[in-house]
Amino acid sequence: MALQIIDRRLAGKNKSVGNRERFVRRFKEQIADSVRRAVSQRGIREIEQAENITIPKKDIGEPVFHHGQGGIRDMVHPGNAEHVRGDRIERPKGGSGRGSQASDGGEGEDDFTFTLTKEEFMQLFFEDLALPHLLRTHIGENPLWKSRRAGYSQDGIPNNLAVLRTMRGALGRRIALGKSAHRELLVLQEELDALLAQDDGTSEAVAALQRRIDALQVRIGRIPYLDPIDLRFRARIQVPVPNSQAVMFCLMDVSGSMDEARKDLAKRFFILLYLFLTRHYEKIDIVFIRHHTQAAEVSEEQFFHSTESGGTVVSSALVLLDQIIRARYPSGDWNIYVAQASDGDNFTNDSGNCRNLLVDRILPLVRYFAYVQVAEEEQNLWEEYSQLLPEFSHFAMRKVSQPSEIYPVFRDLFKKEGVPL
Secondary structure (H helix, E strand, C coil): CCCCCCCCCCCCCCCCHHHHHHHHHHCHHHHHHHHHHHHCCCCCCCCCCCEEEEEEHHHCCCCCCCCCCCCCCCCCCCCCCCCCCCCCCCCCCCCCCCCCCCCCCCCCCCEEEEEECHHHHHHHHCCCECCCCCCCCCCCCCCEEEEEEEEEECCCCHHHECHHHHHHHHHHHHHHHHHHHHHHHHHHHHHHHHHHHHCCCCCHHHHHHHHHHHHHHHHHHCCCCCCHHHCCEEEEEEEEECCCEEEEEEEEECCCCCCHHHHHHHHHHHHHHHHHHCCCCCEEEEEEEEECCCEEEECHHHHHHCCCCCCCCCHHHHHHHHHHHHHHCCCCCCEEEEEEEECCCCCHHHHHHHHHHHHHHHCCCCCEEEEEECCCCCCHHHHHHHCCCCCCCCEEEEECCCHHHHHHHHHHHCECCCCCC
């Protein structure tokens, strides 16, 4: 017996869900490359929007059959007024075929533009990834409210009218009100038929029976087909649901040794982490902390684009991080994630303080701490942080020196474990 599956999902106007899914699957590699290029052009909070991506036409071309070079071909050109049979036509110079049309807008006709939805955007980025130590903390003070079905009511708007339930109630009411009348009508009809069989139908008894039958028919006809008491509307109520929320701390060194190229590497990592967290939590707060010899909480614009000079004291950022967590984001109510980016340069006597702050104050409160060094050279901060790896499973550190290494490092940090979470 063959199994036939029918997809009855509604497609949008002038769109085909099936064709779209096949296109994404077929050109998944090209689309994913375009998505990764688009990440660097957005802010962290803007990354959730849909994206128009461009795929070169050569990557989506279909194989075709065509005539090769040379050979003799007979062709008939309608409307030809210049040549007759037997004329020799010179081969066109510069090759065969039609080249792409030039454009002054930066895109030629060889580019195919495809709109990627938010969900498709995230799905391409985060396949085969999982959030380590995923927990959802219930927030009692700020619950989310969602609409839920709650049976039927007699009041409502026309859009919520339950037609089948309404008609079922109307049918039951008509049966209940007319049952006895129909039963009496049937008895009277039998009596009338018996009298008509005995006389010619002109007797007073026949006339009386006929009047009673007519009265019953009128009474039955007055039963309304649909009465306001039959109307039933789908009822919905607002119910509280568990609200899981997370806060993402972005820590970055902005001292003189952190140039724009290294800041761009850090930004790409922060964007990936924020976008990944939005797939697991309903609410995400972002806190930006930048530091040189002193740390400060700043806006996203200041975090990525303002420049500083001077030395580096990483512990100042960790002290401020600890203060903000304990003042505004208690670990019992918030899922805390920290991403720190630095070139590894730090005041020599300060790296040990950083390790102690993480062990005693910060790591017991956070779900995950990821340190990314945007430089290849290992310095004293890297050495101190390396001592934490055997002791804390929710602490991870990697090195990144090129933009192409950001996504592989991110996938390595958040790859799925063998046991489902």
